[in-house]
């Protein structure tokens with residue numbers, strides 16, 4: 001089915017995904033190959049194929065289920081599903097879109113609180129320097145999640161092995177990188 005012939009409900013997630021990211025959820029015909037190959041589908045509340053179906057219905061109730069799911073936060077972007085999909089749908093891209101949209105709308109799964117803290121801390125670290133600054137990431141994650149004591153016993157051995165640095169390394173093209181962040185946030189409708 002050609003995406004050019006499909007009329008989407010105005011403002012639906014499926015329409016936004018197609019317009020903003022060229023994600024072709026409408027092509028999914030529920031073969032289930034993505035769910036069968038996903039290494040974490042057993043821990044998900046909805047396997048990837050069901051997420052696709054929820055989005056396809058273009059019903060607000062089902063869209064909210066997809067946005068509130070744990071699935072999107074458990075997805076590790078391994079791309080196994082995308083390589084198995086006969087319709088060549090970018091399923092990890094769909095998961096990424098749903099993660100960002102759920103944050104924008106404030107519809108997130110309470111069980112994903114710590115994963116979301118890590119996600120935000122990771123992005124902040126990249127935004128500030130263009131590279132991952134591990135010590136900054138850990139500090140921000142602990143403040144956000146209040147998991148102050150977690151894994152603290154690993155710090156001395158990581159320091160002695162040079163895995164943690166005290167000074168962040170800033171990339172040369174930081175301005176270009178910031179404009180990518182700006183464009184992406186604009187596309188997603190964030191202020």
Ligand code: SF4
Pocket residue numbers: 034037038039040041048074075076077078079080081082091092095
């Ligand atoms: S990219 Fe995500 S949804 Fe796809 S197989 Fe990997 S973990 Fe599962």
Ligand code: SF4
Pocket residue numbers: 027028029030031032033034035048049052081084085086087088089091
């Ligand atoms: S593999 Fe592709 S077509 Fe099959 S259910 Fe998953 S997304 Fe749909």
